[in-house]
Amino acid sequence: MSSYPRIEIREGLVSIIAPDLSKYIVGNRPEPAHAPVFYNPRMEVNRSLSIAIVNGYISYTGKVGITICEPLSGTGIRAVRYAREVNGISRVIANDISEKAYELIRLNIDRNGLNDIINVHRDDANNLLLRAAREGGCDVVDIDPFGSPQPFIENSLRAIKDQGLLCVTATDVGVLSGKYPIKCVRRYGALPQKFPYRFEVGIRILISLIARYALSMDYGIQPLASFLDGHYYRVCALILKDRSYALETLKNLGYAYYRSGTLRRGFIPGYPIPSITRYRLAGPLWIGNLWDAEFLVNYFMRNIRDYFSSRAKEIGMLITDESLGPNIPYALTTEVGKDLGRELPINDIINVIRGLGYQAVRSHFHIKGFRTNADLLRIREIIMGK
Numbered sequence: 001m002s003s004y005p006r007i008e009i010r011e012g013l014v015s016i017i018a019p020d021l022s023k024y025i026v027g028n029r030p031e032p033a034h035a036p037v038f039y040n041p042r043m044e045v046n047r048s049l050s051i052a053i054v055n056g057y058i059s060y061t062g063k064v065g066i067t068i069c070e071p072l073s074g075t076g077i078r079a080v081r082y083a084r085e086v087n088g089i090s091r092v093i094a095n096d097i098s099e100k101a102y103e104l105i106r107l108n109i110d111r112n113g114l115n116d117i118i119n120v121h122r123d124d125a126n127n128l129l130l131r132a133a134r135e136g137g138c139d140v141v142d143i144d145p146f147g148s149p150q151p152f153i154e155n156s157l158r159a160i161k162d163q164g165l166l167c168v169t170a171t172d173v174g175v176l177s178g179k180y181p182i183k184c185v186r187r188y189g190a191l192p193q194k195f196p197y198r199f200e201v202g203i204r205i206l207i208s209l210i211a212r213y214a215l216s217m218d219y220g221i222q223p224l225a226s227f228l229d230g231h232y233y234r235v236c237a238l239i240l241k242d243r244s245y246a247l248e249t250l251k252n253l254g255y256a257y258y259r260s261g262t263l264r265r266g267f268i269p270g271y272p273i274p275s276i277t278r279y280r281l282a283g284p285l286w287i288g289n290l291w292d293a294e295f296l297v298n299y300f301m302r303n304i305r306d307y308f309s310s311r312a313k314e315i316g317m318l319i320t321d322e323s324l325g326p327n328i329p330y331a332l333t334t335e336v337g338k339d340l341g342r343e344l345p346i347n348d349i350i351n352v353i354r355g356l357g358y359q360a361v362r363s364h365f366h367i368k369g370f371r372t373n374a375d376l377l378r379i380r381e382i383i384m385g386k
């Protein structure tokens with residue numbers, strides 16, 4: 001067994017051994033990517049919400065005895081949590097290409113007495129996914145890389161069963177949300193824009209990548225839950241292996257626009273070519289719903305556990321409320337409060353809009369973000385007392 005500083009970590013209902021991050025400081029912060037095996041305590045939010053989403057998925061679909069494949073396992077904490085915290089799970093496949101990670105995953109499975117449920121491999125993730133596909137496929141595939149998930153999407157779609165759930169993390173939020181547009185074009189085949197709602201553009205480009213891979217195989221997708229949490233996006237989507245769903249999915253691809261003069265924003269259908277091209281556009285991207293509101297309200301929220309962190313609970317509540325709002329990109333309070341000379345509290349703006357009979361909900365994408373179907377220029381005029 002390799003030797004490096006380690007500590008015991010308790011997260012969810014499990015306890016694991018992980019590298020001692022206090023020994024891997026860069027600047028004045030621990031840097032998980034510098035440790036011999038990757039472990040990021042901040043990703044508890046991602047892991048806890050994934051447990052709630054998978055438990056919700058099980059009751060939503062009525063499946064029993066599901067299998068989960070996690071090809072990029074690091075310490076194995078996610079695989080161990082799935083095995084311990086998902087109801088009626090029959091098998092988890094854990095894997096990592098690194099020898100040190102493989103050793104640690106085995107240790108953590110042993111510590112938690114989960115040898116009967118978790119199979120562990122040391123392989124390249126794409127090989128593992130192709131093997132899983134050959135062996136009949138999995139109900140859930142969870143891709144949690146450091147950086148972009150792009151290299152693993154195509155084989156994940158092969159490894160997943162019909163009506164399976166594909167969960168994907170992307171930590172290249174800067175690329176997807178317009179900081180490095182050409183990199184985004186290269187990696188995701190889509191152009192981002194620095195619109196005020198650029199963080200929503202980013203997640204929609206990520207979903208469109210999954211959708212476009214799925215379409216090439218005659219599959220469709222349906223996002224159940226999507227969110228941004230600081231440095232990463234997370235998307236969980238049903239994969240529907242039927243051509244009729246592929247045709248539906250095609251209708252949900254298009255472009256996003258924004259006009260600073262009128263504050264108008266929205267989507268233009270049409271893929272690969274937009275149906276009109278008057279505006280500066282971002283895309284191609286996903287223009288359908290980012291969430292399945294029924295799934296979030298009736299299945300996901302019931303599976304949020306008391307022991308999850310307060311941040312995980314907060315994001316769970318925010319996206320559930322947001323899923324009930326209109327499918328129009330979020331706006332910023334600074335857009336409607338511009339020229340006022342002071343910061344307007346977001347709840348005041350939401351109340352003004354609701355008082356006029358329009359929908360308005362907070363957006364988890366931005367501290368000053370809200371989603372509304374009102375004419376934002378009109379709202380700005382009302383706020384300015386015109």
Ligand SMILES: C[S@@+](CC[C@H](N)C(=O)[O-])C[C@H]1O[C@@H](n2cnc3c(N)ncnc32)[C@H](O)[C@@H]1O
Binds near residue numbers: 047071097124125
């Ligand atoms: C971000 S970490 C995984 C974190 C883990 N899922 C968690 O929740 O803590 C990504 C892992 O992928 C592994 N990895 C990178 N490229 C890989 C590949 N091609 N095949 C398999 N594992 C790979 C790395 O060794 C690293 O442990």
